[in-house]
Amino acid sequence: MAETIVLYPSPGMGHVISMVELGKFILRHHPSFSIIIIIAPPSFNTGSTTTYIRHISATVPSITFHQLPTISVDLNSFSSMEAVIFEVLHRSDPHVRRALETITLSNTVSAFIIDFFCSSSHKIAAEFKIPTYYFITSGACVFSFFLYFPFLHNSTTQSFKDMNTLFHIPGIPPFPTSDMIPLLLDRDSTEYRDLLKFSLDLPNSAGIIINTFESLEIRSLQTIREGKCNPYGNTPPVFTVGPLLDSGGRSTSTAVTADCLNWLDKQPNKSVVYLCFGSLGLFTVAQMKEIAIGLERSGLRFLWVVRSPPTEDNSKRFLPPPEPDLDLILPAGFLDRTKDRGLVVKSWGPQVAVLNHESVGGFVTHCGWNSVLEAVCAGVPMVAWPLYAEQKFNRQVMVEDMKVALRLAEGENGFVVAKEVERGVRELIESEKGEEVRKVVQKMSEEASAAMSDGGSSVAALGRLVESWRRC
CATH class of the missing domain: 3.40.50.2000 (Glycogen Phosphorylase B;)
Structure with a gap:
C-alpha cells in the first residue's frame, strides 16, 4: 500500500x-x-x-x-x-x-x-x-x-x-x-x-x-x-x-497586480513604504484618517492596502467587509495631494510581489506570521503594528530578539496618532536605526534561503x- x-x-x-x-x-x-x-x-x-x-x-x-x-x-x-x-x-x-x-x-x-x-x-x-x-x-x-x-x-x-x-x-x-x-x-x-x-x-x-x-x-x-x-x-x-x-495557486487579481508593480517600477530604489494589515486587520475610520495624515506629513512614497472599517452590524461580523469607499474613509483631498508619491489599493494587494520589488524599502505590518516570513525572505525591514491573535508576541520577538522590526507607540485601545505614524515610517526609511534593521533582515533573508x-x-x-x- x-x-x-x-x-x-x-x-x-x-x-x-x-x-x-x-x-x-x-x-x-x-x-x-x-x-x-x-x-x-x-x-x-x-x-x-x-x-x-x-x-x-x-x-x-x-x-x-x-x-x-x-x-x-x-x-x-x-x-x-x-x-x-x-x-x-x-x-x-x-x-x-x-x-x-x-x-x-x-x-x-x-x-x-x-x-x-x-x-x-x-x-x-x-x-x-x-x-x-x-x-x-x-x-x-x-x-x-x-x-x-x-x-x-x-x-x-x-x-x-x-x-x-x-x-x-x-x-x-x-x-x-x-x-x-x-x-x-x-x-x-x-x-x-x-x-x-x-x-x-x-x-x-x-x-x-x-x-x-x-x-x-x-x-x-x-x-x-x-x-x-x-x-x-x-x-x-x-x-x-x-x-x-x-x-502560487491562490486566486489573484491580475489587474491589481499589474497596477501595483507598474507603479512601483517608477519609484526610486528602497523608497516606498508598504502598509498592509492582513485579511482581518480592520481599522476604524478615525484610525485610517490618522494613518493618512501621518503618511502625508512624512513626505515619503507609500503603497497602502485599505480595507473597509469593521461593521457595527453584529450579524455581519463574520462576513468579509465590502469594498471600501475611499472618499468616506480618507481625509478630503488626500488622494489628490499624494497622487504623485502614493498609491492606495482597495482590499487586496499582491504582497509577495510587492515585498520583493526593489523600490520597497519598508513594511508596516500587523505582525501576522506569514507576513513576517514574507518580509524576512524579501529582506524588507518592518514597523510592527500588531492587531489581534498572537501578533503582540510576534512583535516582542521581532523587535527584541530578531531585530527585524521597529516599534510604534500605541495609545489607549491600540490607537496610533498621525505624529507617531509619521515618526515610525520616517525612522524606518531615513534613520540609522532603520538602516541597522535593514542590514539584519537582509542577512536573515540570506539565511532563510540557505x-x-x-x-x-x-x-x-x-x-x-x-x-x-x-x-x-
Whole structure:
C-alpha cells in the first residue's frame, strides 16, 4: 500500500495554504510519499478555498483532498471566529474518524499532521495507531508560550484581564498583561478552555513541526529543546521546516497586480513604504484618517492596502467587509495631494510581489506570521503594528530578539496618532536605526534561503522528521 501522510488544517485560507506548502515541501524532497489533506468546510467566509484547492489538485497530483461534510452552527451564539472554528472542528470528529478509516483501507498512513485548532482529533488518530504531529503555523516563540501555558494557568486563579503584571515566559522577552493573546484574557471563556486543552495535549504528540528556521528564532528554539518551557516534563521533538510561503495557486487579481508593480517600477530604489494589515486587520475610520495624515506629513512614497472599517452590524461580523469607499474613509483631498508619491489599493494587494520589488524599502505590518516570513525572505525591514491573535508576541520577538522590526507607540485601545505614524515610517526609511534593521533582515533573508536549500537546516529537519515516521 502507498505510504501516505494525512494533513488536517483549520479551514481558514492561511492555514490551508500553509498545510499545502508543507505537503509540497515533503514531496519535493521525499517524492515517494503521497499527501492527503482533510478539509473541513468553514461555516463562515474565511476566504474561499474552492478555487485554490482545485488548482492544487490539477497541478500537484500527489496531493489529494478529502472534503468533510459541512457543519451548520448559529454564528450569533459565538463570541469569536476562533470559538466557531473550535466548535465546528470538534463536531467534525466523527467525520474525521470515518475519513481515516477509509484512507487506511488503501494507504499506509505514516503520520497525521494537525493544526492546533484540530486538537480534538488527536485521540482519533491514536485509535488507528497513527502518530500525531502538530504543525505550528506561527513561530517558535508562540509554541514556547503554549508549552508553558498550563504552568501559567496553575499558578493563578485570576483571569489575565484582571492582572497587571509582567510575564516572564522561557524563550520569550518579558511582556505585559496587555500583550496577552486576546482569546486568553478571560479564564472562563470557551476559547481559553480549548486553548488550554491544546496546550495540555502538546506533550503527548509525536513531534512538533514549526514554520520557522533555526537562525531566525535561536533563543526560543534553544529554550524549548532544553525543556524549560514545559516544567511538567516531556517536550516532543521539534522540527523547523520553514519558511513555508505561498508558492502560487491562490486566486489573484491580475489587474491589481499589474497596477501595483507598474507603479512601483517608477519609484526610486528602497523608497516606498508598504502598509498592509492582513485579511482581518480592520481599522476604524478615525484610525485610517490618522494613518493618512501621518503618511502625508512624512513626505515619503507609500503603497497602502485599505480595507473597509469593521461593521457595527453584529450579524455581519463574520462576513468579509465590502469594498471600501475611499472618499468616506480618507481625509478630503488626500488622494489628490499624494497622487504623485502614493498609491492606495482597495482590499487586496499582491504582497509577495510587492515585498520583493526593489523600490520597497519598508513594511508596516500587523505582525501576522506569514507576513513576517514574507518580509524576512524579501529582506524588507518592518514597523510592527500588531492587531489581534498572537501578533503582540510576534512583535516582542521581532523587535527584541530578531531585530527585524521597529516599534510604534500605541495609545489607549491600540490607537496610533498621525505624529507617531509619521515618526515610525520616517525612522524606518531615513534613520540609522532603520538602516541597522535593514542590514539584519537582509542577512536573515540570506539565511532563510540557505535553510531551504539542499543541505540547509530546514531540509535537514525534514529528513529527521521523515526518519521519525519510518521508525514508528
